[in-house]
Amino acid sequence: MIVHLNGKLVPRDQALVSVFDRGFLFGDGLYEGLRAFDGRVVAMDLHVERLRQGLAECRIAWDAAEMAGLTDELLRANNLRDAFIYWQVTRGTPGPGQAVRGRVPAGPMMPTVMGFCYPTSGLAQNAAPAVKRAVISQDTRWLRGRVKSISLLGGVLAAIEAHEHGADDAILVRDGLVAEGTSSNVFVALEDGFGGTRIATPSLQSAPILAGVTRDLLLAADPAIEERSISVRELVEAREIMLTGTLSMVTSVVEIGGRPVGTGRPGPCAAGLLELLLRLIHGGR
Numbered sequence: 382m383i384v385h386l387n388g389k390l391v392p393r394d395q396a397l398v399s400v401f402d403r404g405f406l407f408g409d410g411l412y413e414g415l416r417a418f419d420g421r422v423v424a425m426d427l428h429v430e431r432l433r434q435g436l437a438e439c440r441i442a443w444d445a446a447e448m449a450g451l452t453d454e455l456l457r458a459n460n461l462r463d464a465f466i467y468w469q470v471t472r473g474t475p476g477p478g479q480a481v482r483g484r485v486p487a488g489p490m491m492p493t494v495m496g497f498c499y500p501t502s503g504l505a506q507n508a509a510p511a512v513k514r515a516v517i518s519q520d521t522r523w524l525r526g527r528v529k530s531i532s533l534l535g536g537v538l539a540a541i542e543a544h545e546h547g548a549d550d551a552i553l554v555r556d557g558l559v560a561e562g563t564s565s566n567v568f569v570a571l572e573d574g575f576g577g578t579r580i581a582t583p584s585l586q587s588a589p590i591l592a593g594v595t596r597d598l599l600l601a602a603d604p605a606i607e608e609r610s611i612s613v614r615e616l617v618e619a620r621e622i623m624l625t626g627t628l629s630m631v632t633s634v635v636e637i638g639g640r641p642v643g644t645g646r647p648g649p650c651a652a653g654l655l656e657l658l659l660r661l662i663h664g665g666r
């Protein structure tokens with residue numbers, strides 16, 4: 382595996398970072414996860430914009446637009462066309478003589494920029510939604526959920542605890558409202574009162590969640606999807622629950638807290654969301 386580190390492409394065992402890097406000591410950094418199909422990255426513009434906004438909020442000086450060209454270079458160096466690509470930008474490492482534990486950075490530093498990629502399935506292998514069993518967990522993470530921080534301990538613990546309870550993942554809730562998955566956004570299919578189904582996803586105002594790129598693509602393509610607050614009760618009574626993410630695409634949650642969701646099998650809404658996403662990607666999004 383060839384890794385990008387601070388402007389250089391190096392073999393993975395030569396991609397070394399200082400133990401005083403603020404990403405390592407404080408989790409003081411951001412990341413992006415991207416997906417390429419047949420050599421083309423999905424929605425690069427949205428990933429660049431999300432990283433740009435996160436870097437600005439964190440006062441880390443790096444030009445997020447560089448990610449596009451560097452991603453193409455990294456894919457070529459690894460000879461990959463269907464891949465997951467990970468980028469991480471930390472505030473950097475204090476220089477000699479500078480305080481290493483100050484919460485306020487010792488002075489301007491060069492951000493540490495690291496990227497790697499690994500092979501994933503092609504578009505044709507993603508025709509059906511994957512299936513998961515989930516538990517409901519209280520969201521104990523920080524309140525700046527829109528910032529794609531590398532400090533993922535809250536999500537990591539929720540996922541570990543879900544596994545300890547025999548589930549695949551956790552759906553996080555806060556103040557009685559649905560937030561998101563540990564690495565995905567949540568969509569629910571609800572009865573519309575007229576015998577039909579409507580799809581809804583938590584609004585960014587209703588919970589501190591990430592504006593997922595997959596979520597954004599689906600919302601832009603289907604104006605019928607509602608963005609609003611979703612109660613835990615609506616979640617457990619939903620006909621279908623779907624999780625969306627760059628790597629997982631659309632997953633169908635068939636069991637929540639040990640009880641079947643709807644029929645207990647992936648339903649038409651999960652299939653429909655995945656079909657829409659595949660159509661967008663085929664169409665060059």
Ligand SMILES: Cc1ncc(COP(=O)(O)O)c(C=O)c1O
Pocket residue numbers: 414536561562563564565566591592593594595596625626627628
């Ligand atoms: C907490 C969280 N929410 C949502 C998502 C989905 O975002 P995207 O669709 O941009 O991959 C992720 C992806 O890593 C995530 O970690």
